[in-house]
Amino acid sequence: MCYRKLWAQYLRDAEIVKTHIKSLKKSQKDIPEEKSKSIKYRIDILYNIYLDLIHTAKYLEKKCEVMKRGK
Numbered sequence: 001m002c003y004r005k006l007w008a009q010y011l012r013d014a015e016i017v018k019t020h021i022k023s024l025k026k027s028q029k030d031i032p033e034e035k036s037k038s039i040k041y042r043i044d045i046l047y048n049i050y051l052d053l054i055h056t057a058k059y060l061e062k063k064c065e066v067m068k069r070g071k
Helices: 003-028 033-070
Strands: none
Touching (some): 003 033
16 A cells, blocks of 8 residues: 555645635634634544544554565
């Protein structure tokens, strides 16, 4: 299995989610408080996804290093 490719893909996906979170936070300032709660909920969910992607990427990076040393 190619852990390096997976690791890179997880990092790219994390950056995409991070960018989306930033845009949601920016748009949250310009809307009424009712909709702001809905956006905050979405941001919270996306942040959890972001953390999962980052943690998985770090795991895959370590796994890749272990596989290299094993050869």
